[in-house]
Amino acid sequence: MPNERILILGGTRDARELAGGLISRGFGVITSLAGVTGNPVLPPGEVRTGGFGGVPGLASFLAAERITAVVDATHPFAMQMSRHAHEACSEARLPLYRLERPVWRPSEGDHWINVLSAAEAAAALPPGARAMVTIGRKEIAPFFARQDVSGLARMIEDCTIEAPVGWTVLRARPPFSLGSEMRLMADHGITHLVTKNAGGADTEAKLIAARQSGILVVMIQRQAKPSAIAFATTAALIAALCKLHCP
Ligand code: NAP
Numbered sequence: 001m002p003n004e005r006i007l008i009l010g011g012t013r014d015a016r017e018l019a020g021g022l023i024s025r026g027f028g029v030i031t032s033l034a035g036v037t038g039n040p041v042l043p044p045g046e047v048r049t050g051g052f053g054g055v056p057g058l059a060s061f062l063a064a065e066r067i068t069a070v071v072d073a074t075h076p077f078a079m080q081m082s083r084h085a086h087e088a089c090s091e092a093r094l095p096l097y098r099l100e101r102p103v104w105r106p107s108e109g110d111h112w113i114n115v116l117s118a119a120e121a122a123a124a125l126p127p128g129a130r131a132m133v134t135i136g137r138k139e140i141a142p143f144f145a146r147q148d149v150s151g152l153a154r155m156i157e158d159c160t161i162e163a164p165v166g167w168t169v170l171r172a173r174p175p176f177s178l179g180s181e182m183r184l185m186a187d188h189g190i191t192h193l194v195t196k197n198a199g200g201a202d203t204e205a206k207l208i209a210a211r212q213s214g215i216l217v218v219m220i221q222r223q224a225k226p227s228a229i230a231f232a233t234t235a236a237l238i239a240a241l242c243k244l245h246c247p
Contacts, residue, residue, distance in 0.1 A: 015073035086226035098228035101199035181209035
């Protein structure tokens with residue numbers, strides 16, 4: 001049995017799969033959740049919830065729990081947690097692994113406008129656009145501020161700001177099917193899809209639906225995260241952890 005205690009920085013379906021896979025191979029696992037989602041789907045094994053209190057808080061946690069390796073399995077757009085993990089692991093000389101879903105790439109028939117931020121995405125929408133915005137609730141304000149744009153804002157949690165006239169807020173949790181995405185876009189007369197380039201299969205159907213419906217995609221690009229030993233799939237990461245940490 002490996003004598004390892006792994007901290008998984010979670011908040012994603014991949015992180016849940018990873019926890020299950022590592023536990024079944026005998027690793028000690030704690031998954032950490034930010035605590036921003038009400039009723040989160042919990043991973044198997046031990047779970048802690050809430051911020052650590054920056055890099056010093058995370059460093060104390062790693063020492064107190066005798067963590068031997070950290071896996072950053074946060075969402076590709078969770079930048080701060082990844083930076084903190086990098087700093088705390090460097091200080092503690094602990095290995096830092098990352099589950100890094102490959103980015104989505106445009107296929108034939110796609111019409112993408114690549115932008116760097118939510119503000120840039122909102123500015124890229126032409127007057128009169130009917131946008132389907134699927135970037136969560138935290139960065140929705142620049143879209144609601146566009147008085148010449150309307151549409152549908154989809155998010156997991158309640159919206160904290162009031163939607164202006166012309167906007168519908170839809171609370172929903174992935175995965176989504178191609179059929180339901182096609183219907184949603186048609187029902188709301190969508191002309192533009194706004195999304196983060198999160199990658200992964202759970203939310204990819206909206207891109208296929210946009211392609212098949214001739215809808216323009218405004219794609220928010222990922223920023224590079226700090227260095228870590230990165231793997232594209234949970235299977236590859238589990239195999240590497242077994243090889244490296246089970247002598
Ligand atoms: P963030 O900006 O990278 O992190 C903000 C702060 O939240 C961190 O400094 C940390 O607080 C705390 N935090 C984040 N992830 C944590 C975790 N797994 N365990 C404990 N504390 C955590 O993160 P975010 O973009 O707000 O995302 C929050 C969580 O939602 C992440 O875990 C991410 O995987 C998930 N998520 C994010 C997105 C997205 O688009 N950003 C989408 C889907 C899911 P302290 O400094 O106090 O430690």
